[in-house]
Amino acid sequence: MRKAVSILLLCSTLFALSACGTGGAEESAGGGLKDTQEALSEESEISENIAKTESYTGSNILIAYFTWADNTNVEDKDAAVQSALSHYDSVGDSADYDGVDATTSASVLPPGNTAQMAEWIWQRAGGDLFSITVTEPYFSDYDECLDRAADEKAENARPELVNHIDNMDDYDVVFLGFPNWWYTAPMAVFSFIEEYDLSGKTVVPFCARGTGGLAASVRDITTALPDSAEVLEPIGVYRADITSAETAINEWLDNLGFVVAETNSESVKERKLRMIVDGQKISITLYDTPAANALYDMLPLDLNFEDFNGIEKISYLSQELPTEGEPDGCDPAVGDLCLYAPWGNFSIFYQDFQYSDSLIMLGHIDSGMDVISEMEEDFRVTLERVD
Ligand SMILES: Cc1cc2nc3c(=O)[nH]c(=O)nc-3n(C[C@H](O)[C@H](O)[C@H](O)COP(=O)(O)O)c2cc1C
Known part of the structure; x- marks a missing residue:
C-alpha cells in the first residue's frame, strides 16, 4: 500500500521552522494562503503513518532531481541573481540573503538548491544521480521563469526531457527532488514520473522550497505515481537554509533506514x-x-x-x-x-x-x-x- 506523510510531518522538518509557520505559498507565486491550506488539508486526507523499519542500500538507489540552475542558460549572471534576489526581497525574507549565501539562494546558478540536497543524499546513501532537464530551458530572469512555470501548470503541460534512463528496472528506490514551483513540483517532474514504470518502487521526495513549504507537491506526486509505489516521508528545506542542511538530511536518511553507503563510509581506505x-x-x-x-x-x-x-x-x-x-x-x-x-x-x-x-x-x-x-x-x- 502506498504511504504518504501526514501534515504534521510536512511541517515538522527541521528547516520548516523558519517558514512553514506562515503556512502560505510564496506570495510571489500568487494565490496566497488559502490555496496552500486547502492543498495541505487534502494532503492530510491521504496521510498515514510511515513505516521506518526497512533498510536500504546504495546499490539500487536512483537520485533524480529537477533544479532551475540545470534548466536555464545564464547570460548575464549579475542580472539573473539580482532578479531572483529582488523577488525574495518582495516577500520580506531578504534578511536571509547576503554575500555568498545570497548568490547561492538565488538558485539560478549551479549548484541549484535541489542539486545541493541531491549531492548530500548521494554522499550519505550512495546510488546514481540524475538531473532532470528540459529540452527548452527556462528563462534565467525570475519573473519570466515564474510566468512560464505558471502557464505550464495551468495547461498541465509535460515538458519534453533531454535525458532518459535506460535501466530503471535496476532501481528499487527513487529519490525524487524538486523545488516548490507554484505550490507543486515543476511540470517536468511529472514528465519524468510518467515516462517510467515506477510500480512497486519506493519513492522518496525531497524539496527545496521558498516560504510556501511543500504545499501540494507531495500530494500531486503521490497521485501521479502508480498505486503500488510506496512514498516515504519527504524532507523540505527552506532555500536560505540549504547550505547548512547536510546534518538534517543525514538524520532524515537515518530515520528512514538508509544505511551509509559503503563507498562513502569511513572504512574506505584513504x-x-x-x-x-x-x-x-x-x-x-x-x-x-x-x-x-x-x-x-x-x-x-x-x-x-x-x-x-x-x-x-x-x-x-x-x-x-x-x-x-x-x-x-x-x-x-x-x-x-x-x-x-x-x-x-x-x-x-x-x-x-x-x-x-x-x-x-x-x-x-x-x-x-x-x-x-x-x-x-x-x-x-x-x-x-x-x-
Ligand atoms: C518558477 C518558480 C516558482 C516558485 N514557486 C514557489 C512557490 O509556489 N512556493 C515556494 O515556497 N517557493 C516557490 N519558488 C521558490 C523555490 O521553490 C525555491 O527558491 C527553491 O529553493 C529553488 O530550488 P532550485 O534551486 O533547486 O531550483 C518558486 C521558484 C520559481 C523559480
Whole structure:
C-alpha cells in the first residue's frame, strides 16, 4: 500500500521552522494562503503513518532531481541573481540573503538548491544521480521563469526531457527532488514520473522550497505515481537554509533506514597526498578507487595546469587511468579532484559544478584550496605521496 506523510510531518522538518509557520505559498507565486491550506488539508486526507523499519542500500538507489540552475542558460549572471534576489526581497525574507549565501539562494546558478540536497543524499546513501532537464530551458530572469512555470501548470503541460534512463528496472528506490514551483513540483517532474514504470518502487521526495513549504507537491506526486509505489516521508528545506542542511538530511536518511553507503563510509581506505604549487603545500585525500589507485602508483608527478571554463583547473595525464568499476559520473563540488575519462584530464574544481557523465571522483583537497582558486595563469605543480 502506498504511504504518504501526514501534515504534521510536512511541517515538522527541521528547516520548516523558519517558514512553514506562515503556512502560505510564496506570495510571489500568487494565490496566497488559502490555496496552500486547502492543498495541505487534502494532503492530510491521504496521510498515514510511515513505516521506518526497512533498510536500504546504495546499490539500487536512483537520485533524480529537477533544479532551475540545470534548466536555464545564464547570460548575464549579475542580472539573473539580482532578479531572483529582488523577488525574495518582495516577500520580506531578504534578511536571509547576503554575500555568498545570497548568490547561492538565488538558485539560478549551479549548484541549484535541489542539486545541493541531491549531492548530500548521494554522499550519505550512495546510488546514481540524475538531473532532470528540459529540452527548452527556462528563462534565467525570475519573473519570466515564474510566468512560464505558471502557464505550464495551468495547461498541465509535460515538458519534453533531454535525458532518459535506460535501466530503471535496476532501481528499487527513487529519490525524487524538486523545488516548490507554484505550490507543486515543476511540470517536468511529472514528465519524468510518467515516462517510467515506477510500480512497486519506493519513492522518496525531497524539496527545496521558498516560504510556501511543500504545499501540494507531495500530494500531486503521490497521485501521479502508480498505486503500488510506496512514498516515504519527504524532507523540505527552506532555500536560505540549504547550505547548512547536510546534518538534517543525514538524520532524515537515518530515520528512514538508509544505511551509509559503503563507498562513502569511513572504512574506505584513504591516502594523503601533497601538492606543491609555487612553494605552497596543499593537502589532499585520495580515495580508494581503481582510477585513484592507478594515479597513486604514478606518483610523484609534475603536472602543468590550465584553467577550464572558470570552473576547474585541468592537467592532461601522460597515462590513461582505468575506469572499470567506477561510477558512471559524479557531481563535483569545490575542492574535488576528478578524472574526466573521455579527455584523460585530471581536474581540480574550484567552482561547484553539475553532475557530469564520465567524470570520475578521485579525491578531495583538504586544505589550501584558495591557492588553486587564486591562480590566474597556467601553473606547474608537483604531486607526491605523504608517507
Ligand atoms: C518558477 C518558480 C516558482 C516558485 N514557486 C514557489 C512557490 O509556489 N512556493 C515556494 O515556497 N517557493 C516557490 N519558488 C521558490 C523555490 O521553490 C525555491 O527558491 C527553491 O529553493 C529553488 O530550488 P532550485 O534551486 O533547486 O531550483 C518558486 C521558484 C520559481 C523559480
